[in-house]
Amino acid sequence: MKHIHKAIIVVAALGLAACSGPDRFGPGGAGAGGGMGAGAGMGAGGAADPASPAYFQQNVGDRVLFAVDQSSLSPEAQATLDGQVAWLQRNSDYDAVIEGHADEQGTREYNLALGARRANAVMEYLISRGIAENRLRFVSYGKERPVEICSVESCYAKNRRAVTVLAAGSLTS
């Protein structure tokens, strides 16, 4: 268990780095930047503050991984999502955008649809556990935004992911 926990933290840190990408959301997207900015505005601290997006990313775990060409949620993925559900229920100021991704081993348009299937699987799980549907939406990036760039399974495994990105929801709407 310890190892898994560590792995999630490492992945989360990489996720943060990737979040600085220039056109990750486009002008219409809310995104992690907005969510974290709102958090800071509320006087929330870093990962030590359990109500902070940083805590969500690093301690709760903001992403789940998938098997090749699959969108079903493993028991580990469900455990992570149960943590996300608990956090989102405690922090109802946040909405979430679930980003679905695929590894590079697939054609571009199929991977867009596959990323959507993965993101939707996460969204449906969160809804089934009681998160209001209107706090959630999803977007697929297909194979356009890998977090790991090597061309072997250790990287592909981390790229086949759905990431729950917090957005300052009812605060701004």
Add this chain to the structure above:
Amino acid sequence: MRAFLSLLVALSCWLAPVAATAQDGPLRIEITEGVIEPLPFAAPTFVAETPGAEALAEEISRVIAADLVGTGLFREIPRDAHISRVSNFAAPVSFADWRAVNAQALITGAVSTDPSGRVIVKFRLWDVFAGTELGDGMQFAADQSGVRRLAHKVADQVYSRLTGEQPYFDSRVVFVSETGPKDARQKRLAIMDYDGANVQYLTDGGSIVLAPRFSPDGSRVLYTSYQTGEPRVRVLQVGTASSQMLPTTDGVMSFAPRFSPDGNTVIYSTTQGSNTDIYSMSLSSGQIRRLTDAPSIETAPGFSPDGSRIVFESDRSGTQQLYVMPASGGEATRISFGQGRYGTPVWSPRGDMIAFTKQNAGRFHIGVMRTDGSEERLLTASFLDESPTWAPGGRVIMFARETQGEQGSSSLYSVDVSGRNLQQVRTPSGASDPSWGPLQ
């Protein structure tokens, strides 16, 4: 944006077939599946007929030769082997001198400029061993920015007279230009001549753009953009580079667009929940029609050239495979049954074949099959080949090849439908998702 040929004059059409030449008929290269011995031709530098036209003549001659040699069907006799010099376009051809260097075809030409700066090129094509002209001489004119197009026009004439095939040199390709590392890649729509020259950018790289597709007349481009934060289909006017979003369902991602052969309808995919299906939209009325209704992924649709059928990919069987259905939707027939996964189907302009991407045993291939799925042939193999697109005439396929690893990048390649003559199309930066436009 782009200067079009201001005038295109054919001095004379090539009407009747050439008068009977040698006993074995006019010079003609037969394109078959067998091995081809490239046909040797000579293209001495075109005669500069007005002062200052020398550089233009040199460039035009060079582009014509490059077009022909690039097909793999022709071999140029080096200029330093030439015995004859052509210094007067009207002078009789010394066939013996060209026979001596084993040139079977000879292209002569002249370039001049008129007072307004327009460039005029004339050419004649000769069957050296028969000692006759092949077709009639022709003349084309354009302003200075159209010089390469003039050369492509001449090469297209030579190519179609010698092969009997529809030409494709005077055509353009729209593609995605790529820069930056794999995890932060910048993508811009770009357009270029078929040979990689004259690259122009159509979007600014502020949003991810994917998979552009030319309209049948080359005036518009469909593509997928993240401009609104999620993938949505847009249509761009090539002339002005202005674009607008297609009115597909709001709040739902739409992608994988393609025009119908008449340019009036767009077929594309949208995703609702976990389900991706294929829809069509009339561009005149905006009316949307659902064409597939399965809980699986249906995407990458494309029309047959007569507009009656649609080929697409679906994982309804459990893995990505190719299917054909009527253009109005309904019952679909699976056509791919080999090992592995099949995607990105594209109907050939001749209507007889479908090009696809195949993924099998960790490798990617570009392949072709008959429209009923028979006679599958793989043309390429690499770490990652995808996105085939047909040249006008259907003899050549362009596709994207991505290399492996941290430094991996994507480039465009072309390959003959026979599987021969694989070559990279040089672009200023990385490139993916090519779509070959019509002959201009």
